[in-house]
Amino acid sequence: MTAVELSEPTHPAVSRPTTGARAARVLQRQGALVILVIVVVSAKFGFDRFATTRNVTSIAEQASFLGFVALGMTFVILSGGIDLSVGSVFALGGVLAAWGSQHGTWLAVLLPIVVCSAIGLAQGLIIARGGLPPFIVTLAGLLFARGTVLAITDEGSTTYKVPTGSAFRDFAQGELLGVGYAVWIVVALFAVGGVVLHRTSYGSTVLAIGGQEDAAALMGLPVVRTKVVTYAMSGLLAGVGGMMIASYTSSGVTILGVGTELEVIAAVVLGGTLLTGGSGTVLGTVVGVLLLQVIKNVINQVGSLDSSWQAVVSGSILLAVVTVQRYLARIERQ
Amino acid sequence: MADAGPARVPTLEAIDEKFGPPEPTDQPSGYFRRMVDADWLRRNGVYATLALLIGVNVVITDNFVSSNTLRLQLVQVAPVLIVALGMALVIGTEGIDLSVGATIALAAAIIPLYIGYGAPGAIGLALFAGVVTGSVAGLLVAGIGVQPIVATLGIMVAGRGVANLLGGEIKSIRDPAIVSLGTDSVAGVPYVVVIAGAVSLVVWGVVRHSTYGRQLVAIGGNKRAAELAGLPVKRVLATTYVVSGVLAALAGVLLAARSRASDPTKIGLLMELAAITAVVVGGTPLSGGQVRIVGTIAGALLIQLIGATLIAHDIPDSTAQMVQAVIVVAAVYVQLGVRRANR
């Protein structure tokens, strides 16, 4: 095709943003990171025991369990949906793993993976094929999964224990370079997740669906398939997270995971991912998860404070961050 | 009309508007008759199911038909219903209020703490807590534009933390006025039921006949259009969250009065889910624009009755939750299927 010659290029297509708007944009995306850095630095100087290797690895290990779930939730939210069932699926994964470990380590690993992915898959099908709103479907999934947990533990009265000396314990309790396996696994998964999001067509499709689903459908992108996969992955990762925590604590605690879905949503939102989807990073979620965990840890350090302060502070920070994000979005738009 | 799955054909919105349904005639054509049936199902499905369930219980449950049973069920459903009414208003604006459970906990924690001011004083303060949480939500959602789910989520987390701090351990409530509120009756009807009934009536009246109610429904239906028509959108939204907060606080007071104790970690837990379920099952769409008060009442009763039926027949909690899950999905499926046929 011959190049078109014009006497001069037309005026720039972009209305150049003001410096203020540009700063607002950066802050909006990296806000949580800024707060994290501030909190960490203050904590380092405020508390003797904060910056110790032991404490840092503890933070990382505690955060890793939530991390699994948050990774899955990131993709769900990026696709414009939401998954309220992850807390219950997380608990289910733990219980299944603990029970399974009594019959073999392979079972302890496979059972949660299979069952939890199946639950995610079912939800994905209902949402993508049936066209039902994700909020409701995953709310039902939450109830269903929790019901299942109760059913297999005699209405919550049984707590399965992982047998001593079982290889299953090594999953989370084993260490590499002083840090638990769980941390390494979750870091690897996040790295893979980042690559998947930005460098595969699946990732592009997720972003396109979250950004403008009509356009994505019109362009012929595989919307249904992508959504189903996303919810299945969310279930899978929640199950894996639960499995990890069962390995860590050597038991399948049944009351776990209540409110986890909301905590995870908070982490994802804090990390700069738009709740409406279409824009966000996997790294942001990492920051969000760490931030929440660090807050919990710091409050623990204070010692004299009731652990309920964790909730107060976490909630307030979430509100503060989203408020600021909103303001910044408004400035940016003008 | 071509109806491939949702992903194959772009949403129905993409159709040229002028090709909506034909000019209506006096006789409902086949098209309209089909719509009437589906709409009827959505509107009345919950009543039909409720009636069915009552019928089933009459047959299979011992002692079902007795004033004791009726009183017990009504007393148990009252707090949930009150919360659900507030939730229905919020959902009507296309919002959601996840903080109601925390508000309940706050209110319940305040009662024993401030009983020194006398029963009315303590209750007043508890209700004020609802005003506070509702105002914060209203400010965030209406004033700043934060999404309702995130805003009320934050309030929920922080609020429950505050409730725990206020009322660290389980406190028992002994004030006679409060206890009487929770257990006594007037003319054979327990106070809590009377209160729930009164609230239902007021909310129903407000939605149907008040300017605020009309504005609320319009805003939930199309916020931008309402804005452009000069409706006080921010004011209405903020008010709605405050109402939801106050009603949740009221429910908290009643719950505490009835159980004569306040356990901040347990009370009101999962109440937001119960309320949302009642509203959705009752036919109020999550997308806003319609508020079905009578449906919400029926929805709350239905959920209550399902739970009671299962308990009466020794069916474990686990199954109860799974049944609830299926019902929620079915209810929304019907709602949605109807809305699609309507387009």
Added chain:
Amino acid sequence: MSNSDTIVRTAHTATAVLETVGVDKSFGGVDAVRDVDFSLAAGEIRALVGENGAGKSTLVKVLTGVYPPDAGEIYFEGEPVTFSRPLDAQHVGISTVYQEVNLVPLLSVARNIFLGREPRGRLGLVDVDEMNDRARAITSRFAIDLDVTEELGRLGLGAQQMVALARAVSVESRVVIMDEPTSSLEAREVATLFEVARNLRDEGVGLVFVSHRLDELWQLCDSVTILRDGRNVHSGAMADLDRLTLVSMMLGRDVDEVVEHGATEFGDSHLQGRDPVLSVSDVEVRNRLHGVTFDVRPGEVVGLAGLLGSGRSETVKAVYGALHSQSGSVEVAGRRIKPNSVRGALRASVAMLSEDRKAEGIISDLSVRDNIALAVLSRCSRAGFVSESAIDRLVETFVRRLQIKVSSPRQKVRELSGGNQQKVLLARWLCTEPTVLLLDEPTRGIDVGAKSEVQALIDELAEQGLGVVLISSEMEELVEGADRIVVLRDGHVEGELDGATLSSSELLAALAGDIATADALAQEHADG
């Protein structure tokens, strides 16, 4: 069909790359297209024209696999094909550039161009650098200065449309369908677009060009298909038709009638008062409007003309207070109204009909009655409670006056046709008893019958002394309906044209940025 049409059609069929025979499509009992034969040859640019409601959009959607036809066949390169979804059409090589940019605003330009077909590198992963390089190569041909890694949504509308075209071009299609592609383009961009289109044609691609901009058709197209009321009423060479004949075929009216009576229901100029009822001064909206100033006198219809993105809707919204303006003033009957306040505008008796009736007008779950009374709820209330009888009275008055076809006022508004819904919205604003009426595309997307009624109504209102601001993308409506036309370009007022002596070629020249030519033509017209 006349003999000449049959001959033309057969000739085309021989080399047709895309063809439909006897296609029907209806929605909910209303026919959108009926028994349409359409034929596009390789190496041809065919115009597809028709009024709002003629079926152009539906035909395009059938051709691109968005809707399956109820009856009839589609042939691609001589072979019958069935499209069950857009992807099927894209796979055989049919690309579409829609009027609403159907891309993903949060993704980068490069990603949008290659969405679904990203170039792969090692390990089968997307090669972002390659993708960006290729995107740069493609967009450089379009001579727009843009950064391919920028979020699409940050670009101006014109640039976004060029990106959409770039995507279609990059796919190496056999057929490119362009639906109103020039509505947001600058004169230079239009020239670029036409150049690209001609190049594609010379390479053997078949193009369909759907447009309202009648004067552009002769510049670009080889042939034309005219739709009216869902039927194909003419197919033939572009050169064989003149403007008047084209318009009369589109409208189904006699040529002489069109010459005499005009193409719309608008009447002659209206009597006007002296002092302006609306005075807009120096309105400034960051990045959108700069120093917009104009007046409207009572009884006058002032048209706002400009390309998409020139700031017409923004002007009207800023006047109404629906769009935040940084400075400037709006006066109604000499009294300044509170800026950036819709309530203030309504109090000052200004009303605005938004161009997007779906997103900003109709509340679909509510009844016709509640939709009409929406803006006057507080007026119909006492002590916080709604007075149903006051509403009933009001609604009845306007339903009758505007001839809104409803079985009862309690009917749900979503059951109404587009035309009736538009009337409901007009009723809503008329309830507020405005002295100034701002109308943004009042006849868009409604059937021909309702269109005439609305045009006549606007005339009537002007005659009653209302000041009307009219935005329309149909030339005829502006040319015949407006007493005066204010031309906008890039958020500036370029100039004003006298509506009484205006012709559409003058208007087009003005929109293309050539006010001088427009003025000269108008002079000629007035003199000659």
